[in-house]
Amino acid sequence: CYAHSKRERQCTEMLCIFGTGDLGRSLGQRLLQSGYRVVYGSRRPHSCGPLPLGAQVMSHVAAAQSARLIFMCVHREHYAFLETMTPHLKGKVLVDISNNLKKDMYPEANAAYLQRLVPDATVVKGLNTLSAWALQNGLLAGKQVFLCGNSAEAKQAVAEMSTKLGLTVLDKGSLSAARELEDFPLQLFPEWRLPLRVAVGLTAFFFFYLLIRDIIYAYVEQGKDISFRITMALGNKVFPIVSLIMLSLCYLPGVIAAFLQLYRGTKYRRFPDWLDRWMLCRKQMGLIALGFAFLHAIYTFVIPTRYAVRHKLISLVMKNNKTTPFYFDNTEAWAQDSFYMLGILGFFLYVLLGLTSLPSVGGSLSWREFNFIQSKLGHLTLCICTSHGYIYGWNKFLRPSTYKWYTPPGYMLCLIVPSVVLVLKALVLLPCVDRTLTRIRQGWERTQPDEEMVKATNL
Numbered sequence: 419c420y421a422h423s424k425r426e427r428q429c430t431e432m433l434c435i436f437g438t439g440d441l442g443r444s445l446g447q448r449l450l451q452s453g454y455r456v457v458y459g460s461r462r463p464h465s466c467g468p469l470p471l472g473a474q475v476m477s478h479v480a481a482a483q484s485a486r487l488i489f490m491c492v493h494r495e496h497y498a499f500l501e502t503m504t505p506h507l508k509g510k511v512l513v514d515i516s517n518n519l520k521k522d523m524y525p526e527a528n529a530a531y532l533q534r535l536v537p538d539a540t541v542v543k544g545l546n547t548l549s550a551w552a553l554q555n556g557l558l559a560g561k562q563v564f565l566c567g568n569s570a571e572a573k574q575a576v577a578e579m580s581t582k583l584g585l586t587v588l589d590k591g592s593l594s595a596a597r598e599l600e601d602f603p604l605q606l607f608p609e610w611r612l613p614l615r616v617a618v619g620l621t622a623f624f625f626f627y628l629l630i631r632d633i634i635y636a637y638v639e640q641g642k643d644i645s646f647r648i649t650m651a652l653g654n655k656v657f658p659i660v661s662l663i664m665l666s667l668c669y670l671p672g673v674i675a676a677f678l679q680l681y682r683g684t685k686y687r688r689f690p691d692w693l694d695r696w697m698l699c700r701k702q703m704g705l706i707a708l709g710f711a712f713l714h715a716i717y718t719f720v721i722p723t724r725y726a727v728r729h730k731l732i733s734l735v736m737k738n739n740k741t742t743p744f745y746f747d748n749t750e751a752w753a754q755d756s757f758y759m760l761g762i763l764g765f766f767l768y769v770l771l772g773l774t775s776l777p778s779v780g781g782s783l784s785w786r787e788f789n790f791i792q793s794k795l796g797h798l799t800l801c802i803c804t805s806h807g808y809i810y811g812w813n814k815f816l817r818p819s820t821y822k823w824y825t826p827p828g829y830m831l832c833l834i835v836p837s838v839v840l841v842l843k844a845l846v847l848l849p850c851v852d853r854t855l856t857r858i859r860q861g862w863e864r865t866q867p868d869e870e871m872v873k874a875t876n877l
């Protein structure tokens with residue numbers, strides 16, 4: 419290659435791929451499209467099937483000699499063949515892309531094993547979160563890949579190549595991180611696990627609670643069979659309750675963290691693990707809350723078409739027609755209309771929050787805009803939805819016409835949790851508290867002159 423500028427030289431750089439399987443072929447095709455030259459190392463260079471146009475194929479040894487960067491697109495089980503050719507791999511950079519089928523399948527990470535087999539080469543672990551499918555279909559733009567390795571220079575070479583393919587590279591440090599990297603593709607929604615468990619737990623709890631309280635109790639006590647309510651009415655109680663609690667749980671760790679920082683007077687100490695984990699799944703909590711709010715909205719829309727509700731309304735009107743005239747009650751109108759108004763507003767804000775949590779939308783906002791929407795509007799949403807809940811409770815249990823001697827504890831719970839969050843948030847927003855917190859978050863104690871230093875310089 420006689421190109422002069424560094425750029426041109428890179429463009430025609432020769433890269434080597436060991437293995438002509440799915441991943442090898444897709445990666446080679448992608449590299450060729452990005453302007454690299456590609457040579458394959460194969461056990462059977464003459465019968466390895468169709469390869470991307472423009473790629474060469476040779477024996478492993480010959481291929482290794484014509485490039486410095488070698489991608490290992492071979493399963494770990496077959497690495498042993500490298501042992502016989504270690505002299506030809508001296509000084510080469512071996513990129514280990516391999517994955518395993520299970521966690522902890524082998525005592526050491528694949529990359530560590532490779533390094534042990536070929537001690538004179540430099541191993542870089544990475545790109546293993548890519549798939550042959552994504553490579554082939556060009557779904558790479560902005561996708562994040564991880565690298566780790568002991569040689570900064572080798573990592574740099576792989577990172578440059580990855581950037582050229584349109585990938586975003588994240589350096590995970592030395593080769594000892596290989597294990598972690600190999601576990602990434604085996605993860606199953608890790609950040610969704612906790613929120614989903616909480617949601618399922620809450621749903622189950624409130625479902626059975628309401629089943630016993632509303633339906634079984636009515637049957638046992640009054641002999642009334644209202645089991646049809648399981649289908650709609652029960653769900654439309656469970657969903658808003660779970661939604662509201664999940665939304666509060668999404669904002670609770672934020673205020674706890676603020677109080678912890680206030681208490682400690684510093685932001686330089688790590689949060690306890692449980693709080694860390696909780697903070698990391700706030701987005702998922704919020705999205706699940708949005709899902710339940712959606713269900714609640716849909717269930718509410720069909721109420722007027724429900725047989726039981728129509729029947730109740732019609733008999734009410736007939737009863738009123740016969741006896742007393744049907745008065746228009748202003749208080750009633752206020753109670754009902756403000757209940758719906760808050761519900762609609764709350765739901766609208768909910769959706770807005772959900773939209774801005776999408777990476778494509780959130781990414782286009784400035785930090786301040788994002789923070790404004792997620793924190794200020796988020797707490798406003800919580801406030802509106804909680805008020806919606808309070809008015810519901812007032813209509814249902816406390817108004818003179820509907821008065822019941824007690825409010826069900828399950829219902830209270832769904833109001834207590836968000837109320838606590840809101841009160842705590844209000845405390846944090848008090849000017850004096852807010853000022854202290856801002857100072858802590860700006861790391862003010864680090865900017866204070868160190869007393870010892872002052873003394874020393876005075877001396």
Ligand SMILES: NC(=O)C1=CN([C@@H]2O[C@H](COP(=O)(O)OP(=O)(O)OC[C@H]3O[C@@H](n4cnc5c(N)ncnc54)[C@H](OP(=O)(O)O)[C@@H]3O)[C@@H](O)[C@H]2O)C=CC1
Pocket residue numbers: 436437438439440441442459460461462466490491492493494496497499515516517518545546547548549550551
């Ligand atoms: N497929 C994918 O989407 C991804 C795969 N990976 C990893 O890439 C590696 C390759 O995967 P994939 O391409 O799907 O696998 P394939 O089975 O499709 O290809 C493996 C290739 O390895 C070579 N090979 C097989 N046996 C031996 C042996 N005994 N000695 C030397 N070479 C051998 C063969 O090439 P030849 O006949 O030319 O020698 C074969 O084509 C794996 O470690 C996998 O974990 C990582 C991320 C995604």
Ligand SMILES: [Cu+2]
Pocket residue numbers: 658714761806
């Ligand atoms: Cu509602």
